[in-house]
Amino acid sequence: MARQGRSTDWGFPRWRGYGSAREAAAVRLCDRAGCNEPGNCPAPKSPNSPDRWYFCEKHAAEYNAGWNYFEGLDKEEAEQREQAERQTSSGYGAASWQAWAGPGDGSRSRDELRALEALGLDPDAEFDAIRKAWRTRAKEVHPDVRPGDEAAAAEFQKLQLAYEVLRAAQERREWKG
Template sequence: MPKARRSNDWGFPRWRGYDESREAATVRLCDRHGCEEKGDCPAPKSPNSPERWYFCQKHAAEYNSKWDYFEGLDKAEKAARAKSEQAENAGYAEAQHYGWGGSGDGSRSADEMRALEVLELDADADFAAVKKAWRVKAKAVHPDVKPGDREAADLFQKYQLAYEVLKAAEERREWKG
């Protein structure tokens, strides 16, 4: 007679993980013919229809690449719909500093982009590059290096302000994340 095995479901704490179970999990497959991937990306079957296709990420991207949101609208209707969309999403634009992405992916504010232009850096520059560029530029036009030069003093202030804007943005990202 075989010895009975004890279940892992007894006691506290449970001896198996909370997401583990013995039941079969229902997985919806991608609706693209021949695809065996998990279909977890819903896509509308037609405009204003509650029915959805469920694709894998690869096929959802392929399906959405040809999607035209303004299809069938004349020029005035397109402009009206675009304006209403922007009005509805204005709160997201105002709260852009709460973005999830890193630098260079649209998460930088207009002030940060102008500051990067002043320091002659690319949009995806990290903070170490910002600090290095600021030091090089500020040393060249520092009032102690060029006393009495009004243009150099103005450039120094410009570089200083750009650095402060980018430093504050970096601190916000570090504090948030």
């Protein structure tokens, strides 16, 4: 009897790509009647129940639109559950300062946002735009240009502080990145 062919799966490392097995992959379908999309989104069947429906993205959004996760709980229990859920997901917010995301999407601190507001810029402004806005506004209210004007001096100090905050944040990002 002739041999079918040589196996390319000799051991470790595997010589063929991962996921290139010949068996059919099991796909769970959406639990919504009549839907043939993959059901990748779990949704609770009832409050405080470990049982889950598995919907496609469209039907999960429809199902969750009117869902109240704190229904049936008194105020203290609802606060405890909310606090527990915030603790489990707090790592995502804590990682944003490490510049895993770009500007304008939660990666700037409150101080940076206040500084951008003082300069009259959007939260997703690039550092070149920050420097340009600082220079133009600082030239208008500089104490050498307006001697004796207390309001202009206070505005200049505010602009200087805003620029220092943003420059230090930019240097941190460049140092880490």
